[in-house]
Amino acid sequence: MNIQKIKLIKPTVELKDTFLKGLKEFQQEKLPWVMDFKIDELEKNFDDFVKSQLNKKTLWTKDTPVDETELWAVIDKTYVGRISIRHKLNADLLVMGGHIGYDTCPSYRRKGVASAMLKKSLPIAKQLGIFEAMLTCNDDNIASIKIIEKNGGVLKERKVQYKGGPIKRYYWINL
Numbered sequence: 001m002n003i004q005k006i007k008l009i010k011p012t013v014e015l016k017d018t019f020l021k022g023l024k025e026f027q028q029e030k031l032p033w034v035m036d037f038k039i040d041e042l043e044k045n046f047d048d049f050v051k052s053q054l055n056k057k058t059l060w061t062k063d064t065p066v067d068e069t070e071l072w073a074v075i076d077k078t079y080v081g082r083i084s085i086r087h088k089l090n091a092d093l094l095v096m097g098g099h100i101g102y103d104t105c106p107s108y109r110r111k112g113v114a115s116a117m118l119k120k121s122l123p124i125a126k127q128l129g130i131f132e133a134m135l136t137c138n139d140d141n142i143a144s145i146k147i148i149e150k151n152g153g154v155l156k157e158r159k160v161q162y163k164g165g166p167i168k169r170y171y172w173i174n175l
């Protein structure tokens with residue numbers, strides 16, 4: 001795999017097969033926050049799913065949803081990960097999630113995909129009018145800490161998100 005060939009593109013039906021393959025791998029990991037779509041439904045109606053990704057909002061937050069730009073990372077026509085840029089912060093995103101969130105398909109990890117996705121997303125975030133991007137990650141997510149710091153992230157705070165919850169890191173990247 002040549003990481004230099006990585007591109008961020010808008011969600012497209014053309015990536016259906018490799019997107020669903022990646023989604024199955026994500027779901028096997030049982031992470032609490034990602035990708036709880038029903039695979040059999042997506043297999044039947046991928047077009048509508050793609051349309052929903054092209055007009056995405058942060059419906060998972062309790063506060064007023066904000067627009068999200070969802071981008072897929074592709075190498076040689078294979079879906080390898082996703083990144084999304086929230087156009088502004090609502091009260092929930094300020095506590096969890098921040099402006100930018102990303103995930104690399106398990107089969108493509110530790111090859112520089114997330115580092116490259118974040119790097120490529122920053123000029124796009126700036127075009128969307130974000131001049132300081134906030135990113136959050138768990139204090140023990142070594143990979144994410146490296147990804148954010150190598151992309152200019154400055155650690156502003158470490159705090160427990162809610163009673164009994166994990167310690168979160170709050171980074172800001174000047175765009």
Ligand SMILES: CC(C)(COP(=O)(O)OP(=O)(O)OC[C@H]1O[C@@H](n2cnc3c(N)ncnc32)[C@H](O)[C@@H]1OP(=O)(O)O)[C@@H](O)C(=O)NCCC(=O)NCCS
Nearest residue numbers: 102103104109110111112113114115136137142143144146
């Ligand atoms: C965290 C995640 C996005 C990293 O994606 P990735 O494409 O493997 O990241 P990269 O290949 O760009 O790796 C960045 C750095 O972290 C290191 N790294 C990656 N996975 C690691 C791991 N599990 N443990 C320790 N270091 C790790 C890499 O070696 C690399 O180090 P380097 O900068 O010194 O070369 C991916 O593991 C993932 O999707 N995890 C589940 C969802 C998640 O945690 N999302 C982020 C929420 S903040």
